[in-house]
Amino acid sequence: MATEERAVASLDWRGSDGAPQRDLVIAGARVVDPREEIDAAHDVVVRGGEVAELAEPGSAEIEGAEVIDAEGLLVLPAFFDPHVHLRTPGREDEEDLETGSRAAAAGGYCGVLAMANTQPPVDTAADVAALRERAREQAAIPMGFLACVTQGMRGEELTEMAELADAGAIGFTDDGLPIRNARILRRALQYQRLVGLPIALHEEDPELSAGGSMNEGAVSALLGIGGIPSISESTMIARDAAIAAFEGARIHVQHLSAVESVAAVESAKATGVEITCEATPHHLTLTDEEVRSLDARFKMNPPLRSEADRQALIEAIRSGAIDCIATDHAPHSSDEKEVPFEQAAMGVIGLETAFPALYTKLVLPGVLELATLVRALSAGGEPFGFALPRLTPGNAANLVLVDTEAEWDAGADGWESRSQNSCFAGMRLRGRVLMTVAAGRVAYRQRSFAMGVA
Ligand SMILES: [Zn+2]
Ligand SMILES: [Zn+2]
Numbered sequence: 472m473a474t475e476e477r478a479v480a481s482l483d484w485r486g487s488d489g490a491p492q493r494d495l496v497i498a499g500a501r502v503v504d505p506r507e508e509i510d511a512a513h514d515v516v517v518r519g520g521e522v523a524e525l526a527e528p529g530s531a532e533i534e535g536a537e538v539i540d541a542e543g544l545l546v547l548p549a550f551f552d553p554h555v556h557l558r559t560p561g562r563e564d565e566e567d568l569e570t571g572s573r574a575a576a577a578g579g580y581c582g583v584l585a586m587a588n589t590q591p592p593v594d595t596a597a598d599v600a601a602l603r604e605r606a607r608e609q610a611a612i613p614m615g616f617l618a619c620v621t622q623g624m625r626g627e628e629l630t631e632m633a634e635l636a637d638a639g640a641i642g643f644t645d646d647g648l649p650i651r652n653a654r655i656l657r658r659a660l661q662y663q664r665l666v667g668l669p670i671a672l673h674e675e676d677p678e679l680s681a682g683g684s685m686n687e688g689a690v691s692a693l694l695g696i697g698g699i700p701s702i703s704e705s706t707m708i709a710r711d712a713a714i715a716a717f718e719g720a721r722i723h724v725q726h727l728s729a730v731e732s733v734a735a736v737e738s739a740k741a742t743g744v745e746i747t748c749e750a751t752p753h754h755l756t757l758t759d760e761e762v763r764s765l766d767a768r769f770k771m772n773p774p775l776r777s778e779a780d781r782q783a784l785i786e787a788i789r790s791g792a793i794d795c796i797a798t799d800h801a802p803h804s805s806d807e808k809e810v811p812f813e814q815a816a817m818g819v820i821g822l823e824t825a826f827p828a829l830y831t832k833l834v835l836p837g838v839l840e841l842a843t844l845v846r847a848l849s850a851g852g853e854p855f856g857f858a859l860p861r862l863t864p865g866n867a868a869n870l871v872l873v874d875t876e877a878e879w880d881a882g883a884d885g886w887e888s889r890s891q892n893s894c895f896a897g898m899r900l901r902g903r904v905l906m907t908v909a910a911g912r913v914a915y916r917q918r919s920f921a922m923g924v925a
Contacts, residue, residue: 479582499513506859522867550849551581555583557585557589577915581869581870582852583612583613587616587617617671642668663720672725705729723746754784767816768896796844798825824881824900
């Protein structure tokens with residue numbers, strides 16, 4: 472059963488009260504929307520929360536509107552992240568819906584989907600309802616919540632998927648853990664077909680990755696650290712794609728990291744399996760060479776892989792074999808990270824650096840076209856049935872204003888996130904989000920930019 476396309480604005484957030492917002496003219500910006508084949512200077516008029524007009528530069532005059540001089544700046548469709556961890560409930564010392572959504576808005580996102588591996592995990596309708604209620608009070612941008620596939624993420628018994636869907640869950644996942652038991656996954660996919668919401672899968676064979684803290688390869692051998700082989704991921708993708716095909720179900724594969732995984736997804740797609748997938752900014756820009764530093768900021772699951780793996784991911788973004796970019800934003804407190812590498816928690820924050828890191832490391836050197844990056848960053852809602860952000864008149868205003876000339880040291884001014892475990896911290900990055908409009912409302916203004924406007 473296909474889900475109907477939903478508006479990003481249908482997700483929960485503070486702005487969903489419908490209070491009026493001042494009209495906006497973003498004057499003279501270069502507007503890039505690859506899906507609409509737009510790449511030209513325009514005055515972008517936002518009226519009543521919609522893109523009302525793309526006017527000739529300097530021509531738009533709207534009474535009472537705020538006018539932003541955006542010459543030399545870029546307007547892009549806002550980004551959508553289908554994979555974040557907001558640590559709520561249970562670890563609000565690491566992140567909550569307010570700080571997590573602020574980080575997302577600061578990164579140019581108009582929507583995020585939160586994973587269910589909280590403490591306790593999101594596995595009842597009441598859990599989903601409580602989170603949605605909190606989002607309506609605290610979230611700076613629209614956010615949705617996935618619920619667990621199995622009760623308590625124990626991998627044994629399925630949750631009440633129909634009830635969870637009725638309560639407003641956006642999909643299902645045990646992310647953080649794979650679904651080890653193929654019979655359980657098969658039954659979940661049978662329900663998935665009935666319920667109509669996608670299942671997002673963290674693909675990892677726990678026997679193959681047991682004892683591993685980083686990619687298995689030359690660097691792990693040199694350091695004497697236990698490795699996680701790439702086949703830990705790719706063999707599970709192949710298994711789950713086969714089960715999905717058998718059941719006529721739909722799956723979304725999370726955080727692809729390896730060349731064999733790309734091949735597994737490509738071959739599933741070629742045979743008509745309903746499969747989508749994502750890759751993260753860190754897997755697209757860094758390799759396991761970083762781990763030589765033994766800095767736990769480079770520890771995540773799946774781990775940073777080899778240069779050949781990274782190149783395969785980039786090529787798959789180009790070809791569309793990888794559908795979208797997701798950050799897997801995973802806040803951790805410093806006492807979980809400032810310990811020897813093998814004991815450190817896995818995961819990195821990523822919302823505030825996604826665009827600048829990818830722009831600096833892939834677009835500036837000519838590896839990836841800007842249009843390709845924009846397409847991949849804004850496509851994250853599609854596997855979950857959300858309408859893509861578009862800059863043509865009549866669409867809800869989901870857009871981001873970016874200064875691609877701005878240089879900054881990531882993290883030097885602190886983070887909007889409550890955690891600091893960024894693998895890009897301290898790096899000189901080009902490209903800065905100045906303003907984010909989510910579902911028609913200004914959700915973020917960069918501090919120096921906001922002062923300039925006033
Ligand atoms: Zn995961
Ligand atoms: Zn995750």
